[in-house]
Amino acid sequence: MYIFLFPLAIVILLSLPVIARIKKFTDGKKCRNAIILNLCSFFGVMLLALVLPVGDLVSAEPEAAAAVAGVAEYAGLGYLAAALAVGLGSIGCGIAVGNAAPAAIGAVAEEPECFGKAMIFVALGEGVALYGFLIAFLIIQALA
Numbered sequence: 761m762y763i764f765l766f767p768l769a770i771v772i773l774l775s776l777p778v779i780a781r782i783k784k785f786t787d788g789k790k791c792r793n794a795i796i797l798n799l800c801s802f803f804g805v806m807l808l809a810l811v812l813p814v815g816d817l818v819s820a821e822p823e824a825a826a827a828v829a830g831v832a833e834y835a836g837l838g839y840l841a842a843a844l845a846v847g848l849g850s851i852g853c854g855i856a857v858g859n860a861a862p863a864a865i866g867a868v869a870e871e872p873e874c875f876g877k878a879m880i881f882v883a884l885g886e887g888v889a890l891y892g893f894l895i896a897f898l899i900i901q902a903l904a
Contacts (some may be wrong), residue, residue, distance in 0.1 A: 846893055
């Protein structure tokens with residue numbers, strides 16, 4: 761039963777600061793209260809992690825034969841994870857470059873001196889695809 765309550769409690773405690781931020785602070789007292797709420801939610805999550813350990817679910821010492829059989833049995837999920845890392849990383853790159861490149865072109869048209877700064881933002885978007893490829897490469901190396 762607590763296996764379902766534990767993640768739910770974590771999500772609720774972590775969403776409390778977001779809800780407080782949505783209210784848009786108008787004075788210092790609300791900001792201070794939000795910081796206190798954030799700290800309380802952090803320590804609440806840490807307390808739940810100590811009180812409700814999930815050690816029965818995850819074992820750090822699996823048997824060697826079961827580990828080898830598990831890798832062979834779930835290798836398809838590893839390849840799927842690698843494909844998702846590359847695919848979603850590329851989609852994210854396309855969205856980022858699609859939004860940053862026109863803005864960079866407009867900024868360079870108005871001020872040619874800001875070419876270097878504009879290209880940095882476009883390159884950061886392209887980095888997302890490279891990170892996805894790197895993660896996929898690491899996943900495939902772990903499967904081999």
